[in-house]
Amino acid sequence: MARVVLTDISSLAWEHPADRAALNALRAIPGFQQVVNKIAGFFGERGIRHLFTANAVRVGPTQRPDLHALWTDVLQTMDWPTRPQLYVTQTPEMNAGAVGFGDPFVVINSAAIEHLTRDELRVLLSHELGHIMSGHVTYRTIAKIILMVGLGSLPFLAGIALLPFQLALLEWYRKSELSCDRASLLDAQNPDLVLTTFMKLAGGREFGDTLDLGAFKEQAKEYETDDSTLDTVLKALNAAFREHPFATVRAGELQRWAETGAYKRILAGEYTRRADVKPGEHLGDDMKEASTYYADQAKAAMGKVGDSLGRAKSAFSDAFKGGSR
Numbered sequence: 001m002a003r004v005v006l007t008d009i010s011s012l013a014w015e016h017p018a019d020r021a022a023l024n025a026l027r028a029i030p031g032f033q034q035v036v037n038k039i040a041g042f043f044g045e046r047g048i049r050h051l052f053t054a055n056a057v058r059v060g061p062t063q064r065p066d067l068h069a070l071w072t073d074v075l076q077t078m079d080w081p082t083r084p085q086l087y088v089t090q091t092p093e094m095n096a097g098a099v100g101f102g103d104p105f106v107v108i109n110s111a112a113i114e115h116l117t118r119d120e121l122r123v124l125l126s127h128e129l130g131h132i133m134s135g136h137v138t139y140r141t142i143a144k145i146i147l148m149v150g151l152g153s154l155p156f157l158a159g160i161a162l163l164p165f166q167l168a169l170l171e172w173y174r175k176s177e178l179s180c181d182r183a184s185l186l187d188a189q190n191p192d193l194v195l196t197t198f199m200k201l202a203g204g205r206e207f208g209d210t211l212d213l214g215a216f217k218e219q220a221k222e223y224e225t226d227d228s229t230l231d232t233v234l235k236a237l238n239a240a241f242r243e244h245p246f247a248t249v250r251a252g253e254l255q256r257w258a259e260t261g262a263y264k265r266i267l268a269g270e271y272t273r274r275a276d277v278k279p280g281e282h283l284g285d286d287m288k289e290a291s292t293y294y295a296d297q298a299k300a301a302m303g304k305v306g307d308s309l310g311r312a313k314s315a316f317s318d319a320f321k322g323g324s325r
Contacts, residue, residue: 003077003187003189004077004189004267005076005077005079006077006078006079006186006187006266006267006271007079007273008079008273008274008275009078009079009186009266009271009272009273009274010271010272010273010274010276010277011130011133011134011135011179011183012272012277013186013266013271013272014130014179014180014182014183014186014266015134015179015182016175016176016178016179016182016253016257018175018178019134019172019175019176019178019179021175022168022171022172022175022176023139023172023175023176025168025171025172026139026165026168026169026171026172029164029165029168031165032165035142035165036138036139036142038154039142039145039146039154040101040138040141040142042154043145044101045100045101045102045103048099048100048101048141049100049103049105052087052089052099052105052107055089056087056088056089056090056107057087057088057089058085058086058087059071059085059086059087059088064088066118067086067088067108067113067121068086070118070121070122070125071083071086071106071125073122074122074125074126074129074187075129077126077187078126078129078130078133078183078186078187080129080132080133084098084103084104084105084106084129084132085105085106086105086106086107086108086125087105087106087107087108088107088108088109088110088113089107089108089109089110090110091109091110091111092109092110092111093109093111094109094111094112094115094116094200094201094204095108095109095111095112095124095201096108096109096112096124096125096127096128097128097140097144098128098129098131098132098136098137098140099137099140099141099144100137100138100141101137101138101141104131104132104137104141106125106128106129106132108121108124108125108128112124115200115204115205116197116200116205119188119190119193120193120196120197120200122187122188123184123187123188123193123194123197124184124197126183126184126186126187126188127177127180127181127183127184128180129183129187130179130180130182130183130184131176131180133183134176134179134180134183136176136179136180139169139172139173139176140173140176142169143169143170143173146166146169174245175245177245177250178245178250178253178254181194181250181253181254182254182257182263184197185254185257185258185263186263186266186267189267191254191255191258191263192213194254195213195216195217195251195254195255196211196213198216198247198250198251198254199211199213199216199247199251201247202216202246202247202248216248216251217251217255219248220247220248220249220251220252220255221252223246223248223249223252224248224249224252
């Protein structure tokens with residue numbers, strides 16, 4: 001299918017307000033930049049890259065040429081002027097990642113190549129390009145290092161209050177995924193393709209059976225509309241130490257964004273261009289949009305609490321009446 005080339009598109013076109021709000025909150029934590037500088041300084045750009053040069057396969061014109069061509073097509077559709085290196089690593093989990101500090105690169109796991117179609121692989125690649133274009137990669141690399149080795153294994157961070165940093169970093173990490181799911185949609189230009197990829201990331205490929213995207217959409221709706229207070233608390237606790245939002249949450253968020261009309265407007269050429277972006281110019285709009293997003297989330301949560309309290313009050317009243325008869 002012929003895709004619309006998004007000439008000079010800025011990441012502001014797709015970034016989720018919760019991503020920007022969570023990153024601002026993260027940067028405001030005392031000692032945040034100190035932790036980032038110490039971890040980045042200890043591991044370094046060369047150390048991270050050498051890890052994959054030593055034990056992964058770098059994609060090129062003669063090394064996995066079909067994947068190389070697919071990566072080229074993604075870069076052209078998103079009109080990104082540089083070509084980050086692409087590696088394949090032998091890993092049994094369907095995933096990919098953008099890694100590095102000053103010169104980021106992309107790593108895709110072999111399981112993704114085994115289980116996903118070519119178009120679904122495109123969804124993963126464009127998602128990771130979204131992270132690079134949004135400038136996420138330094139902080140995400142820090143998060144991956146923390147998840148791999150643990151904060152307790154980094155003695156040079158002694159004396160810094162690390163748990164708030166870790167929780168805030170992972171909160172932002174999850175929200176940055178919502179931004180780059182939008183980048184995937186803008187590149188793939190097929191909402192059902194992106195949602196099918198989420199479904200396979202959650203439950204694997206068909207293996208000779210049948211996958212039902214409609215049923216997965218209903219499952220996503222069911223998860224998001226479960227309105228008990230206990231379930232709301234459990235969802236927050238279940239997600240607190242995860243890298244990624246749950247697949248059904250990602251599906252719901254992406255569908256809502258597409259339904260706003262923003263996706264179609266961008267494909268029609270209505271989007272912010274990189275050439276027009278001035279540092280700090282959109283900060284006020286970002287904060288307003290983020291504030292509105294979190295206010296809506298809080299209002300919904302309070303509505304659930306109020307509804308639960310109302311049901312509890314009714315149950316108590318009914319029980320009291322029953323006892324007085």
